[in-house]
Amino acid sequence: MNFAKYFLSFMLHLVVVQGSGPCPGVRLDIQEKHVVMDNGIVQVTLSNPDGIVTAIQYNGIDNLLEIVNQEYDRGYWDLVWDEAEKSGTKGRFDRMEATNFTVIVENDEQVELSFTRIWVPSLEGKLAPLNIDKRFTMLKCSSGFYTYAIFEHLKEWPAFNLDNTRIAFKLRKDKFHYMVIADDRQRFMPLPDDRSSERGQTLAYPEAVLLVNPVEPEFKGEVDDKYLYSSESRYNRVHGWISIDQLVGFWLITPSYEFRSAGPLKQYLTSHVGPTTLSVFHSTHYSGEDLVMKFGTNEPWKKVFGPIFIYLNSLLNRENPLKLWADAKQQMVNEIESWPYAFPASEDFPSSDQRGTVKGRLLVRDRYISDAFISVNGAFVGLAPPGDVGSWQRESKGYQFWTTTDEKGYFSIIDIRSGDYNLYSWVTGYIGDYRYDNVINITSGCEIDVGELVYEPPRDGHTLWEIGIPDRSAAEFYIPAPNPKYINRLYINHPDRFRQYGLWERYVDLYPNEDLVYTVGISDYRKDWFFAQVNRKKDNNTYQGTTWKINFKLDDVNINGTYKLRLALASVHSSLLQVRINNSEANPPLFSSGIIGKENTIARHGIHGLYWLYSIDIQGTLLVQGNNSIFLTQARSTSPFQGIMYDYIRLEGPSSISCTDQN
Incomplete structure (x- = not known):
C-alpha cells in the first residue's frame, strides 16, 4: 500500500x-x-x-x-x-x-x-x-x-x-x-409494510410485489423482490x-x-x-x-x-x-x-498451519486457432471434491477453494483443508470445463506443485460462425427495457439491466407474430438475440413454445464430413430443447435434450444459472451449399418462466482429417 x-x-x-x-x-x-x-x-x-x-x-x-x-x-x-x-x-x-x-x-x-x-x-x-x-x-x-x-x-x-x-x-x-x-x-428501501395486501399487489412470481400505495410515495409503482439483490x-x-x-x-x-x-x-x-x-x-x-x-x-x-x-x-x-x-x-x-481465523475453538476448524497449498500453471491449446500454448489471465482454478468434469457447480457437501490465474497462467490456491480433491478450471473465451485427472490429497502443511496443465477445449473443426461470448452468462445479448409499470429504479441505466421484473413478457412485444430470426453475418447478437428463449403468451393466458431460427450460408459442403454444433447454455428452467436442420417440422428432431433444468433464473432476474454444454453432430448430408437454417425449439409451454438462456453457439466445420478421408 x-x-x-x-x-x-x-x-x-x-x-x-x-x-x-x-x-x-x-x-x-x-x-x-x-x-x-x-x-x-x-x-x-x-x-x-x-x-x-x-x-x-x-x-x-x-x-x-x-x-x-x-x-x-x-x-x-x-x-x-x-x-x-x-x-x-x-x-x-x-x-x-x-x-x-x-x-x-x-x-x-x-x-x-x-x-x-x-x-x-x-x-x-x-x-x-x-x-x-x-x-x-x-x-x-x-x-x-x-x-x-x-x-x-x-x-x-x-x-x-x-x-x-x-x-x-x-x-x-x-x-x-x-x-x-x-x-x-x-x-433507500421500501418498508415491509409496503408489501402487505393493503399496500402492494402480488405479481405472477409471488416473491415480487408491485408497490401501489407505499408509506413513502417515492416508491409508488416500483417492484420489490428479494431476488433483485442476489449476488x-x-x-x-x-x-x-x-x-x-x-x-x-x-x-x-x-x-x-x-x-x-x-x-x-x-x-x-x-x-x-x-x-x-x-x-x-x-x-x-x-x-x-x-x-x-x-x-x-x-x-x-x-x-x-x-x-x-x-x-x-x-x-x-x-x-x-x-x-x-x-x-x-x-x-x-x-x-x-485474517482467514483462516486462529480463534475458533472447535477442532473441526483447522488453522492455517493445518492446511495445504496447491500451485501450478494453466495453459490453453486450441489447435484450430493456434498450435501455441496460450497463458490466460483470470482463468478460474479450484479444488472441489472428486467428481466428473464440471461437477463442482453441482457439488454441495464438501469444501471448495478457488483462485484465478495471473497474466502468465500461474496460480496458487492456499489454506486448503485436508482431504481428497480434483482440480477444476474454466476459462472465459473457451467452452467447456477442465479437470486434472489425478486426485490431489491435501495433508496438514503440504505444498503441491502440479506443474504445467494444458486445457484443450472441445473442438472438432474450424469455426464457421459463432453467436455470443463463451463466458457462462447471457449478459452480452439483448436485454430489453422493462415495462414502465414494473420497474426497480436502482437498475435503470445500470450495467445489470437484467435485474428487472417481467422482462420475459417483453419478448412478445418485440416479436408479436413471428419468432426470432438471426442471420449470421448480418445480425448483431447484442441487438438481435433476445437474452432468453421464453414462451409466447397467448390472449387466453396460455403459453406457446417458441422456435428460433439461425440462417447461415455455406460456400461449400463436405457431404461426407460431420459438422459440430456447440450449444453452451447459461441457464435452463423446465425446458425441452430441440434442434432441427433445414426443416422446422422434422420428426424426430436431430437433437432433443429431454426435460432439463429447474433453475428459475428468468423469474428471479438472473443472467445465468447452471452451465450446460451440448455438442451435436450434423452430418454433411443435412446441409446444402448456399442458404441453411438451424431451428432451436423450446417445446414446453406450461409457464411463462420456462425457457433457456444461451451462453454461446458455434458451428464447426468437419475435422480436417476424417475417417472418410483416411479410407
Missing part, C-alpha cells in the same frame, strides 16, 4: 467509532433464559438454551434487531430439510433451536459459546437427522461478533435431504432504511444496512466462500426489504433440485459453515453516511487477510 492510500485509510478509520478508551475485555453474563456477551463496544444477547440472537446493543441503541418481532424471529440460524423420498426444494423450515448451552472459552480476550442440538431416533420424521452445534464468538476490542455452525450426520442415521441453510438478521424498520450490496447496488458467491463478501439517523452500519462479512455450495458463480440472496440481511451457506436458488444435498442411510458427513463476522460501525458526527460502507469494505479486507 502506498503512503497516500494508507493515510486516507487511516483518516477514514479515525471517524469510525470502535469504542473509546482502552478495551475493557470480554464479559459473559449467564442468566436463566438469556446469555449476554459484552466487550464494551457491542453487547449481544442470546436465548438460553436455544441460541437465538435476541438483542444487539451498540452505540447507545438498546437493540438493533426488530423489537416488534418475537425473540425467536430476530437473529437465527435456520435450515430447510425433507425426508429422502420427497422431491422438490420446498421442504420443512427449522430455526434450529438448540437444547443445550455450553461455555467453550471464557477469558478477557475471548468468549466462545456453543448451543447444541443432538439428534436421537425418537426425533425421526420431526427434525433433520443432524447434530447441530451453533457457535458464537466475541473478541476483545472487536466491533462485532462471529458465528459458525457444525452440522453432522452419523453413518447409521436415516437418509434425508437438505435444501437450504443460512443465518438471518431482522433489523429495526424504524432505523435501517438504506441498504448496500455493492458500490453500484445501494439505495454471485465470489462477490458476496460484505453487505448490509445503514441507519442514516443514528449513523450506524450493520454488516455481514463473509471472509471466505470455501464452505458455500457450488463454487464462485453460485448466486445467493443477500439483504432485502425487512430490513433483513442474510448469510446463505447453501441453497438451491438458480440451481434447483440438482443442488439439494441428498444423504443416504449409511452416509457420514460433517461440515463447518463459517465463521462469518457481524460487523457494526458508526460515525462520530454528521458526516457522509457512506463512509460506513467504505469502512465496512476495509473491514472485509482485514477479515479476508
Whole structure:
C-alpha cells in the first residue's frame, strides 16, 4: 500500500467509532433464559438454551434487531430439510433451536459459546437427522461478533435431504432504511409494510410485489423482490444496512466462500426489504433440485459453515453516511487477510498451519486457432471434491477453494483443508470445463506443485460462425427495457439491466407474430438475440413454445464430413430443447435434450444459472451449399418462466482429417 492510500485509510478509520478508551475485555453474563456477551463496544444477547440472537446493543441503541418481532424471529440460524423420498426444494423450515448451552472459552480476550442440538431416533420424521452445534464468538476490542455452525450426520442415521441453510438478521424498520450490496447496488428501501395486501399487489412470481400505495410515495409503482439483490458467491463478501439517523452500519462479512455450495458463480440472496440481511451457506436458488444435498442411510458427513463476522460501525458526527460502507469494505479486507481465523475453538476448524497449498500453471491449446500454448489471465482454478468434469457447480457437501490465474497462467490456491480433491478450471473465451485427472490429497502443511496443465477445449473443426461470448452468462445479448409499470429504479441505466421484473413478457412485444430470426453475418447478437428463449403468451393466458431460427450460408459442403454444433447454455428452467436442420417440422428432431433444468433464473432476474454444454453432430448430408437454417425449439409451454438462456453457439466445420478421408 502506498503512503497516500494508507493515510486516507487511516483518516477514514479515525471517524469510525470502535469504542473509546482502552478495551475493557470480554464479559459473559449467564442468566436463566438469556446469555449476554459484552466487550464494551457491542453487547449481544442470546436465548438460553436455544441460541437465538435476541438483542444487539451498540452505540447507545438498546437493540438493533426488530423489537416488534418475537425473540425467536430476530437473529437465527435456520435450515430447510425433507425426508429422502420427497422431491422438490420446498421442504420443512427449522430455526434450529438448540437444547443445550455450553461455555467453550471464557477469558478477557475471548468468549466462545456453543448451543447444541443432538439428534436421537425418537426425533425421526420431526427434525433433520443432524447434530447441530451453533457457535458464537466475541473478541476483545472487536466491533462485532462471529458465528459458525457444525452440522453432522452419523453413518447409521436415516437418509434425508437438505435444501437450504443460512443465518438471518431482522433489523429495526424504524432505523435501517438504506441498504448496500455493492458500490453500484445501494439505495433507500421500501418498508415491509409496503408489501402487505393493503399496500402492494402480488405479481405472477409471488416473491415480487408491485408497490401501489407505499408509506413513502417515492416508491409508488416500483417492484420489490428479494431476488433483485442476489449476488454471485465470489462477490458476496460484505453487505448490509445503514441507519442514516443514528449513523450506524450493520454488516455481514463473509471472509471466505470455501464452505458455500457450488463454487464462485453460485448466486445467493443477500439483504432485502425487512430490513433483513442474510448469510446463505447453501441453497438451491438458480440451481434447483440438482443442488439439494441428498444423504443416504449409511452416509457420514460433517461440515463447518463459517465463521462469518457481524460487523457494526458508526460515525462520530454528521458526516457522509457512506463512509460506513467504505469502512465496512476495509473491514472485509482485514477479515479476508485474517482467514483462516486462529480463534475458533472447535477442532473441526483447522488453522492455517493445518492446511495445504496447491500451485501450478494453466495453459490453453486450441489447435484450430493456434498450435501455441496460450497463458490466460483470470482463468478460474479450484479444488472441489472428486467428481466428473464440471461437477463442482453441482457439488454441495464438501469444501471448495478457488483462485484465478495471473497474466502468465500461474496460480496458487492456499489454506486448503485436508482431504481428497480434483482440480477444476474454466476459462472465459473457451467452452467447456477442465479437470486434472489425478486426485490431489491435501495433508496438514503440504505444498503441491502440479506443474504445467494444458486445457484443450472441445473442438472438432474450424469455426464457421459463432453467436455470443463463451463466458457462462447471457449478459452480452439483448436485454430489453422493462415495462414502465414494473420497474426497480436502482437498475435503470445500470450495467445489470437484467435485474428487472417481467422482462420475459417483453419478448412478445418485440416479436408479436413471428419468432426470432438471426442471420449470421448480418445480425448483431447484442441487438438481435433476445437474452432468453421464453414462451409466447397467448390472449387466453396460455403459453406457446417458441422456435428460433439461425440462417447461415455455406460456400461449400463436405457431404461426407460431420459438422459440430456447440450449444453452451447459461441457464435452463423446465425446458425441452430441440434442434432441427433445414426443416422446422422434422420428426424426430436431430437433437432433443429431454426435460432439463429447474433453475428459475428468468423469474428471479438472473443472467445465468447452471452451465450446460451440448455438442451435436450434423452430418454433411443435412446441409446444402448456399442458404441453411438451424431451428432451436423450446417445446414446453406450461409457464411463462420456462425457457433457456444461451451462453454461446458455434458451428464447426468437419475435422480436417476424417475417417472418410483416411479410407
